[in-house]
Amino acid sequence: MTPFLDLLDIDLAYPPRRVVEDLSLRMSCAGIGCLLGPSGCGKTTLLRAIAGFEPVRRGSIRLEGVELSRPDWSLPPERRRIGMMFQDLALFPHLTVTDNIAFGLRNWTAEERRARVRDLLRLIGLEDLAKRYPHQISGGQQQRVALARALAPRPRLLLLDEPFSSLDVTLREGLAREVRAILLQEGTGGLLVSHDQFEAFAFADEIGVLDEGRLLQWDSAYNLYHRPVDRFVANFIGQGVLLVGRVGEGGSVDTELGRIHGEPPAGCAPGALVEVLVRPDDVVHDDASPLRAEIVERVFRGAEFLYTLKLSSGARLLCLTPSHHNHAPGQCIGIRLDIDHLVVFRRGDDDGRGHKVPV
């Protein structure tokens, strides 16, 4: 089966700076994906290349098997049938909500156009504001109009360039989920660019983590959190610490907190020093445990406490407990590890880009 979206070995550059290097990405079906990364990692440039606004220096971009971009050739954006939602929304200030949505329906018959606009207005729940101008409606309403405008010509793929970043956090996740539902209903593939992992989790089935122009991992949110392929991903997604350990016999690692079973990285002989990723939810508060740690800091989060603990070696650890486990800083509590799969990085191995993971 031809993949839905296929990026093969592409390079993108704003000469003389290379922005994206040797990047390959495949979305097998018209699902919903997200490119996640810190600012300046090249994710927006990548999105603009898929839309056809940036040329590729190397490699190719295909959508449903049809080539869109290769070096020295690019299908113009207006012929790609790829919609885009912009960070600043870019609504046309001189057109009403209705005319904005109908902007891309030039070649439709008047009747089809009216019907499509009406359906979309109902979908986004703004039928009452059809005659308003963009500056007369609220920020969240403008987002919905921008979405409807991009969806109107039935694009095969919708690209979203951080369109929710101007909203406050609570509204943001809600709208991300709402847009997701609309995309699924329309049967349109979606690709979001974001620097906010919670927005990505709320929106996408598959998430790619980018750093400095390279795609580090393309995977489900669960796997990014529990099976990060390198330190950058481990650090960027979720919280956690790296605990020093020594590779033991028969697929296990010995740490200050006891022996953890699992596969150490290939080529690590028994006795080699490694670091184990420990998430806050891997550390369980257990008064019966002989392992003790001192509470350094306590943050109340409603349903739970996030404790920062100090082990006898001085290493720090994060621990998540239900919120009725209330202990004052300075107290010692019993803990045990509950890790069902081991994530281990070689000691002293940085991730090749100079990112030192704080321990």
Place this chain on the structure above:
Amino acid sequence: MLPVFSVVAVALQPAGEVWRHLAATVLTDYVINTLLLMLGVGAGALLIGVPAAWLTSIHDFPGRRIFEWALLLPMAMPAYIIAYTYTGLLDFAGPVQTLLRETFDWTRHDYWFPQVRSLPGAIVMLALVLYPYVYLLARTAFLDQSATVTEVSRSLGAGPWRRFFTVGLPLARPSLIAGVSLVQMEALADYGTVQYFGVNTFTTGIFRVWFGMGDSTAAAQLATLLLMFVFVLLVLERVSRRQARFHHAGGRHYRPPRLVLRGYAGGLAVAACLIPLLFGFLLPAGVLATWAARTAPRVVDERFLQLVTNSLLLALGAALLALLLALLLGYGQRLRPHPLVRLAVRGAGMGYAVPGTVIAIGVMLPFAAIDRTVDGWAREWLGISTGLLLSGTLIAVIFAYCARFLAVALHSVDAGLTRIRPSMDDAARSLGVTPRAVLWRVHIPILRGSLLTALLLVFVDVLKELPATLILRPFNFNTLAVRAYELAADERLADSASFALAIVLAGVGPVILLSRAIGRARPGYDPVP
């Protein structure tokens, strides 16, 4: 920029006989009068503009909403025209002095009455019509001042007067300096008023040397001196504008409730706003209307209509050309931000600061040189005389207008273009629209308002323009402004009223447009109902 360069280049020639004569006799007068005029008009504009802006921006009193925009109306009144009306009103034979004499049974030597046609008179006239520049910028500055700053000073126990002097005024200082610089540039450029009042300044001097003595080098030298004054003001204005941006405190804007002025204070506030409006616009416009009503049957004839057509066509032509140039420059800057384009835009922007007299001389000198060369060449090789191809034709006039008013058009076009973010082009294309269609469906509709504004502003500026037209117009070609000036110079004030009134009426349109624009673009104004 060509006019400025040519003026300075010519001025660098060795000083001639006329120049030495000037330096020995009237030059000191020119410098002193020009300086006094600048300082006086600047102070007057501040005195009128700042209180009005402070009152209308953060207080409320009867008529405040009307004053907000009506205070701009004097901008529609060219200084030379207000000078004619007050002369007609206040000179010895005018109605005011006549009434005084009849009431108190005085004769000529029984009383003292201020002489309108004097340097102080010119200062008052110019301040009355130029204060809106200060008012506009001060108003924006006061409105921009974060409400929290005001509230902090109130919570620290500062009363309204202390707030004005310790917070409002210092924060607005860069804007005020910028406003005063603009006013002073206009005062320097004025020719009609000072000439009519017989005050010797640089502009009248340039005219006298140019027409009376026929010495273009000395005229250019005077013009260069004048340019130095302008340059200082220009630098002052630019620097303080930049500071005004930094001074802008930012933060969230919300409008604190206006301080309501009632009774005694309210009456004072109304007076402070009504007086400039009354004397800067209502009274002179009324006088003009009365005169025009009396003389129109005699004056309005075919020649009058011919003049109107001349003026309108000339203004329209110049406005269209300026608009086209502004669009080219604006788009050039947007599509290819090349340093040369930026330099051209900067240079074009300076034109507005250069007095019309200087522009006219700067256009005349090189054009005449070109004409002489072409003519000489044609005589030598073809045996015919081409005469004047450029100078003394409408080409020179329109070129001068464009050089002076391109900045106005450029400003509007630029403001329109910045509203079209690049992402809008991208959005249109991702919706299946080709680049050329983007221009028609997105850019032009969004720009339409700005283009019209630019056209209208240049149109009216050209209509009012006097000195450059006087110098450059072709023989026997007349405009409304020139005719009004000629009639007034012949002491036929009442006859000139119809011409003057036509100019003023044309100028009211853009002023209303401008006031509507500032009414809409209020910081912190929440567009969501």
